[in-house]
């Protein structure tokens with residue numbers, strides 16, 4: 001039995017956050033007390049950026065997000081800030097806790113159409129949060145455009161107005177914040193683009209909701225996480241002094257012909273760097289001499305002329321995991337290799353050409369992967385995902401990356417790594433993690449081949465598939481961060497020892 005994932009890394013959907021609020025209220029905290037603390041956290045964020053006497057514009061919406069804004073306005077005025085407060089909607093609309101918060105504000109309430117953001121030093125965006133249910137329109141949309149054009153510091157309450165907390169997506173205009181103050185736990189929309197970029201710095205505030213209230217005994221465990229080491233660090237491979245190379249795991253990488261000797265080698269090199277004991281390239285006969293003439297010398301190579309020879313090669317190498325895809329090719333032999341790989345009883349990573357070979361045949365993948373008793377990991381980027389699963393519901397590119405990755409993982413009984421600046425890792429059991437390491441420096445040829453090799457190397461060492469994929473994505477990102485711009489994919493495997501030191505126990 002593995003330890004459950006730490007709830008501190010949980011990302012809560014909007015509905016789960018509403019449940020957390022209810023759980024807190026059921027345990028005896030008044031809803032208004034939560035709002036009071038939320039408003040105070042926002043006021044504190046403003047106080048850290050500004051000085052008393054400065055003009056602060058507080059934009060309030062008609063729901064509880066607006067309620068937080070009214071509380072912040074009251075506290076900031078008491079601290080000596082000069083407040084302009086505008087309300088999107090009618091004061092009479094504000095009910096419950098938000099009504100109580102509005103009643104505590106003694107100052108004038110202006111209409112949004114009258115507001116000139118540029119007359120202020122700081123803007124608080126408390127227009128819409130978890131309750132956003134349609135695109136911003138009318139006077140509010142126009143105000144949002146004026147706020148964004150003002151270039152003034154904006155602090156958003158919970159999420160930038162116009163951003164979905166569940167998906168990070170926008171369906172119309174949205175606030176571009178410098179800081180977003182949110183409560184208890186982050187939401188997926190804080191980590192998924194474009195939400196992540198629109199949030200600015202995210203500040204997580206304690207408003208009195210405790211983990212015990214929300215995740216205590218009898219409550220469903222969280223299923224969505226921020227990809228941090230605490231999620232998988234305990235499952236990283238550990239090797240005792242007496243180990244030997246086969247115990248550290250033997251990786252094979254299925255390669256193509258002469259046209260693509262680089263990509264599989266990047267994968268194999270990464271597998272060795274992450275700790276696999278051996279790595280062998282299985283290539284077409286015409287590429288064997290070229291592979292043999294290239295470094296590193298630790299790599300081995302054998303030739304296979306057809307699918308049967310490939311299967312035979314898999315059987316002779318005491319293998320622990322297989323990577324198929326980088327520069328595999330798209331011909332009939334590549335298709336045979338992919339089928340053989342899916343039928344072999346070996347933990348498997350399918351990337352690049354292997355995913356394209358299966359393009360628009362996701363039902364074949366579902367059938368073959370569904371029969372496997374050992375882990376399968378798919379590592380598509382957006383283009384490969386689209387080719388494989390198409391653009392229809394529930395995979396349509398208009399749907400959240402989190403939903404699409406999860407749906408694909410369940411359908412294919414595989415761990416799906418949907419790559420991008422906000423890579424999503426999803427397991428067939430419903431768990432998912434969103435990654436935040438890395439930078440645009442990783443958007444370079446061969447970077448994904450290295451990632452495939454890292455996952456394979458961790459699988460070869462016996463790490464469970466979801467944790468292996470999460471660890472690989474995080475470490476790949478850290479290797480990219482350490483190298484920065486100027487990196488090429490060849491550098492990434494060499495930066496893995498440094499990234500590993502960050503998490504070595």
Ligand SMILES: NC(=O)C1=CN([C@@H]2O[C@H](COP(=O)(O)OP(=O)(O)OC[C@H]3O[C@@H](n4cnc5c(N)ncnc54)[C@H](O)[C@@H]3O)[C@@H](O)[C@H]2O)[C@@H](O)CC1
Pocket residue numbers: 018021031034035036038061062063064065066067068127128129130131132133134135136137157158159183207
């Ligand atoms: N107990 C709680 O639930 C807590 C909630 N808090 C705050 O409460 C917020 C959620 O409050 P609500 O559920 O009231 O939701 P919101 O305040 O986000 O929005 C509510 C209202 O806006 C309307 N609306 C949605 N999209 C619109 C659009 N595009 N144009 C015009 N109107 C639109 C909705 O119909 C609804 O009436 C959180 O984001 C957070 O800021 C905090 O006070 C902390 C405690």
Ligand SMILES: Nc1ncnc2c1ncn2[C@@H]1O[C@H](COP(=O)(O)OP(=O)(O)O)[C@@H](O)[C@H]1O
Pocket residue numbers: 352381419420421422423437438439440441442443444445446447448449450451476
């Ligand atoms: N802007 C970005 N920020 C962070 N990581 C990125 C960014 N763009 C790409 N990456 C990462 O770089 C890798 C690129 O992989 P892939 O698209 O398969 O490239 P290739 O096929 O050239 O190897 C993925 O791990 C992806 O998550």
Ligand SMILES: [K+]
Pocket residue numbers: 065125126127128129156157158159160161
């Ligand atoms: K907001």
